Amino acid sequence: MTRLLFPIRSKRQRLANLLRCCSKKSLPDQGVQVHAATVKMGFGFDLMLSNDLVDMYAKCGIMDMASLVFDRMIERNVVSWTALMCGHLQNGNARATLSLFYQMVFSCFKPNEFTFSTNFKACGILNVLEIGMQIHGMCVISGFDCALVVGNSIVDMYSKCGRINEALTMFNVLQDRNLISWNTIIAGYTLAGQGEKALVLFHKMQQNGEIPDEYTFTTMLKACSGLRKIREGSVIHGFLITSGFPCSGKAAITGSLIDLYVKCGNLIEARMVFNQIAEKNLISWSALILGYAQEGNLAEAVELFRQLQNSTTQVDGFVLSSMMGVFADFALVEQGKQMHAYAVKIPSGLEISVHNSIVDMYLKCGMLDEAEKLFNEMPTRNVVSWTVMITGYGKHGFGKEAIHFFYKMQLDNIEPDRVTYLAILSACSHSGLIKEGEECFSQLCRNRWVKPGIEHYACMVDLLGRDGRLKEAKDLIESMPLKPNVGIWQTLLSACRVHGDLQLGKEVGQNLLTLDGDNPVNYVMVSNIYAGAGYWMDCEEVRELAKAKGLKKEAGRSWVEIDKEVHFFHGGDNTHPLTEKIHQVLKEMEKRMKQDLGYVHEVKFALRDIDEESKEESLRVHSEKLAIGLALLHGGWAEARVIRVFKNLRICGDCHDFIKFLSKILKVVLCD
DNA sequence: CTAGGGTTAG
Numbered sequence A: 001m002t003r004l005l006f007p008i009r010s011k012r013q014r015l016a017n018l019l020r021c022c023s024k025k026s027l028p029d030q031g032v033q034v035h036a037a038t039v040k041m042g043f044g045f046d047l048m049l050s051n052d053l054v055d056m057y058a059k060c061g062i063m064d065m066a067s068l069v070f071d072r073m074i075e076r077n078v079v080s081w082t083a084l085m086c087g088h089l090q091n092g093n094a095r096a097t098l099s100l101f102y103q104m105v106f107s108c109f110k111p112n113e114f115t116f117s118t119n120f121k122a123c124g125i126l127n128v129l130e131i132g133m134q135i136h137g138m139c140v141i142s143g144f145d146c147a148l149v150v151g152n153s154i155v156d157m158y159s160k161c162g163r164i165n166e167a168l169t170m171f172n173v174l175q176d177r178n179l180i181s182w183n184t185i186i187a188g189y190t191l192a193g194q195g196e197k198a199l200v201l202f203h204k205m206q207q208n209g210e211i212p213d214e215y216t217f218t219t220m221l222k223a224c225s226g227l228r229k230i231r232e233g234s235v236i237h238g239f240l241i242t243s244g245f246p247c248s249g250k251a252a253i254t255g256s257l258i259d260l261y262v263k264c265g266n267l268i269e270a271r272m273v274f275n276q277i278a279e280k281n282l283i284s285w286s287a288l289i290l291g292y293a294q295e296g297n298l299a300e301a302v303e304l305f306r307q308l309q310n311s312t313t314q315v316d317g318f319v320l321s322s323m324m325g326v327f328a329d330f331a332l333v334e335q336g337k338q339m340h341a342y343a344v345k346i347p348s349g350l351e352i353s354v355h356n357s358i359v360d361m362y363l364k365c366g367m368l369d370e371a372e373k374l375f376n377e378m379p380t381r382n383v384v385s386w387t388v389m390i391t392g393y394g395k396h397g398f399g400k401e402a403i404h405f406f407y408k409m410q411l412d413n414i415e416p417d418r419v420t421y422l423a424i425l426s427a428c429s430h431s432g433l434i435k436e437g438e439e440c441f442s443q444l445c446r447n448r449w450v451k452p453g454i455e456h457y458a459c460m461v462d463l464l465g466r467d468g469r470l471k472e473a474k475d476l477i478e479s480m481p482l483k484p485n486v487g488i489w490q491t492l493l494s495a496c497r498v499h500g501d502l503q504l505g506k507e508v509g510q511n512l513l514t515l516d517g518d519n520p521v522n523y524v525m526v527s528n529i530y531a532g533a534g535y536w537m538d539c540e541e542v543r544e545l546a547k548a549k550g551l552k553k554e555a556g557r558s559w560v561e562i563d564k565e566v567h568f569f570h571g572g573d574n575t576h577p578l579t580e581k582i583h584q585v586l587k588e589m590e591k592r593m594k595q596d597l598g599y600v601h602e603v604k605f606a607l608r609d610i611d612e613e614s615k616e617e618s619l620r621v622h623s624e625k626l627a628i629g630l631a632l633l634h635g636g637w638a639e640a641r642v643i644r645v646f647k648n649l650r651i652c653g654d655c656h657d658f659i660k661f662l663s664k665i666l667k668v669v670l671c672d
Numbered sequence B: 001c002t003a004g005g006g007t008t009a010g
Helices: A007-025 A028-040 A047-059 A063-072 A078-090 A094-106 A113-126 A129-142 A148-160 A164-173 A179-191 A195-207 A214-226 A230-242 A251-263 A267-276 A282-294 A298-310 A317-329 A333-343 A352-364 A368-377 A383-395 A399-411 A418-430 A434-446 A454-466 A470-479 A486-498 A502-515 A520-532 A536-548 A579-597 A612-620 A623-634 A653-666
Strands: A557-562 A565-570 A642-647 A669-671
Touching: A007 A028, A007 A047, A028 A047, A047 A063, A047 A078, A063 A078, A078 A094, A078 A113, A094 A113, A094 A129, A113 A129, A113 A148, A129 A148, A148 A164, A148 A179, A164 A179, A179 A195, A179 A214, A195 A214, A214 A230, A214 A251, A230 A251, A251 A267, A251 A282, A267 A282, A282 A298, A282 A317, A298 A317, A317 A333, A317 A352, A333 A352, A352 A368, A352 A383, A368 A383, A383 A399, A383 A418, A399 A418, A399 A434, A418 A434, A418 A454, A434 A454, A454 A470, A454 A486, A470 A486, A470 A502, A486 A502, A486 A520, A502 A520, A520 A536, A557 A623, A565 A623, A579 A612, A579 A623, A579 A653, A623 A642, A623 A653
Parallel strands: A642 A669
Antiparallel strands: A557 A565, A557 A642
16 A cells, blocks of 8 residues: 555665665675666656765765765755765775865755764874864864764874873763773773873773773783783783683784784794684784784794795785885895785785885885886876885985976875875985975975974974074974974984084083983984094093993894895994905905095094094994995895895995995995 | 774885
């Protein structure tokens, strides 16, 4: 009877059901068919069905169609707007979400709780505190901030924007809380690096009768591994076992457990957790592999990766790009090439993140042509792709090219983000392109989505400092709206050292030691300022100060890959079996460089008050020179005419000169 | 019909 009375409604209902099904299961082909049917049956302008269409296309990842349907709607409601915003967010375009929000408000539509929570999430992803606060204001006025889901998303927004105190205030204000509220605030404290507070909250939530779930545990374990708190982590591990929490099925938990033990240096325990997993999945594999890699145990990491390749588990883009990142960091170009060859053979090798990581690997290894060729061949490029190119060219001193990419990406309608600005500013700085750098910085200041962060200011200080504009650099620090951190003073201090400004250097050095007196690097920097000016007594005094505090700087290391094996050297290293021969070949080179090109040691970089001859001797055994010596001995460089040496700290001026002269003599390309 | 929490690349 009902069907006879409302035949139209039932037809419409069937279409809606079909669309919902296509949306849920992400079936684009069927979705398009239903779309066609909808139009054919005269429902093309039906509000509810159009909303369903927008949602369906969004869930299928076809945002062009979702927007098209939305644009052509003659009538819209809150749901239409929100569905489209949600689609953009889920397809990784949080900026589009927020833009739509403002359009919606200007079109006099009232956001509802769905709209608000979606946009708070977008603010968190984009790290746009001001916009988040603005929307928070509107939300309070509308009264939707009392809704649990909205409240949770506000807590999340503040903690993602680095305002953990505001997040806690919001959390405390929440009328009723659920498990997600607790998980969100705990994750916030973990993100803020305050793992202890996260632990306290973890206990408090249980006192409040909330049962932790897999998200709680992964977050907690992450807090522990970030703080290297193996004991607390083990307690949670024990808790998991005794409470009979079904870990084996939850990949994220075992992954975090492995990560915890790896980060705390307990590879045996990590291996045990891994071995106990009945059905190993990709997350467990990658946690262990990346753990080994990050610990510097590349041989084991590569071996495990080989096992993974031979297992039934399908390698995905996450693992591929992470592994490639490891090879890039260690400049293992041969391993990287091999992985590249492997990646093109599997489906996940097509993912954009994998492409990006391969391009990055070639750039970090100094193979710019190869990198650019790949970049040009990419089917699609995103912000990261462009930023990788800018960083790579900038690092190798091609500032002009970096700038070219920076503007070209914007012509391609890809908006720079925080990291892009960092890349372009540091590229300008390294190439001495002062005006261009200042222009980019002013563009950043005018940018709606990205606000200059402390790192951007640090780049500008570096830029001005290199140009000798130390006073301006200092003024910039003092006038910026952010609290200066250790890094920015360090940047200014090293500029003082380069330009021999002892007076400002002393002042900045004092600031630095007061601000962070526990970091050995600061003492070394301050003592170097004195050493550079010949004030050996003051230099020694600072060194003594650090010694008395028991502070030791990380040792400088260099490494070189020979036949897929990595050889490490520290300064004055004589543990390598070929040490004798390395010294011989370096002496020989030095002799030729002195005779043919008039090379002299830059003893300014010998930072001790010793006679000139000993200074030269101390410079000769810098780790990068030793690594080069080994590469020369091996002879593999002759064919490719490339020697690739990597190091953990910055190169000294003498080694820099040494390498330049050496390149001239041997006509090889040296990359660092 | 639209919404909330963890892993990838710079």
